[in-house]
Amino acid sequence: xDFQLQRRLMxxxxxxxxxxxxxxxxxxxxxxxxxxxxxxxxxxxxxxADAVKFLLYYDVDSADELNQEKQAYIERIGSECVAEDIPxxxxxxAYDEKIADAGSAEYAKVKPHKVIGAMKxxxxxxxNIDVLKVEVPVxxxxxxxxxxxxxxxxxxxxxxxxxxxxxxxxxxYIYLSAGVSAKxxxxxxxxxxxxGANFNGVLCGRATWAGSVEAYxxxxxxxxxxxxxxxxxxxIDELNKVLQTTATSWTERVEA
Numbered sequence: 001x002d003f004q005l006q007r008r009l010m011x012x013x014x015x016x017x018x019x020x021x022x023x024x025x026x027x028x029x030x031x032x033x034x035x036x037x038x039x040x041x042x043x044x045x046x047x048x049a050d051a052v053k054f055l056l057y058y059d060v061d062s063a064d065e066l067n068q069e070k071q072a073y074i075e076r077i078g079s080e081c082v083a084e085d086i087p088x089x090x091x092x093x094a095y096d097e098k099i100a101d102a103g104s105a106e107y108a109k110v111k112p113h114k115v116i117g118a119m120k121x122x123x124x125x126x127x128n129i130d131v132l133k134v135e136v137p138v139x140x141x142x143x144x145x146x147x148x149x150x151x152x153x154x155x156x157x158x159x160x161x162x163x164x165x166x167x168x169x170x171x172x173y174i175y176l177s178a179g180v181s182a183k184x185x186x187x188x189x190x191x192x193x194x195x196g197a198n199f200n201g202v203l204c205g206r207a208t209w210a211g212s213v214e215a216y217x218x219x220x221x222x223x224x225x226x227x228x229x230x231x232x233x234x235x236i237d238e239l240n241k242v243l244q245t246t247a248t249s250w251t252e253r254v255e256a
Contacts, residue, residue, distance in 0.1 A: 041080035053089040060117035078128030091133035108139040112161040123169040132173040137161040162195035172250035177207030182235040193246035
């Protein structure tokens with residue numbers, strides 16, 4: 001298993017993936033296009049992709065029947081990725097089907113359980129996942145020292161959740177930004193590292209380019225392009241500098 005993982009990931013850089021070739025399939029299980037249902041990974045590879053990334057919404061506390069269907073679907077994708085010798089990135093977005101607002105303090109209280117629990121499930125070798133793309137285990141806006149409003153977790157509690165998340169998987173894992181600001185995302189990565197999280201990089205978007213949307217709405221395409229050329233570039237450059245001191249190589253996790 002480890003040998004196969006290294007062989008499939010070796011040509012790639014986790015910190016700087018060839019995004020134009022990284023195909024993201026974000027489909028509801030019941031809405032997959034029929035033409036892409038069978039031989040999905042073969043079709044993706046034929047389009048020139050270097051990897052497959054599938055986004056899955058998952059509540060560890062949903063009915064077992066529903067979660068078994070989701071797990072079976074991921075097993076199938078993983079098996080096809082092995083057959084096609086292409087890396088499989090699973091992006092997990094945890095949720096609680098009884099809480100409508102994922103940004104609420106109510107959800108912040110259960111988020112660690114939801115995120116870490118889902119990681120444990122999909123770290124099982126039966127899924128043939130190469131890299132997990134996951135949320136940080138807490139909503140940092142509700143962590144002491146980060147937010148200005150209600151506090152749900154102390155810094156010590158949050159640090160323990162980051163450590164527990166790291167221990168929940170033996171797979172390489174990378175963080176998504178969940179649309180927070182560039183500054184907050186960078187501060188979160190530093191906190192994760194200080195908490196003992198040996199994460200292996202990031203794969204994010206909005207934390208680096210979200211501001212260009214406002215520039216486009218107010219002043220048009222030229223302004224958006226200028227924002228991306230200046231502020232957007234600075235966001236990515238600063239993020240890379242943070243990663244150099246906080247992230248660890250995926251090879252260390254595989255070889256451990």
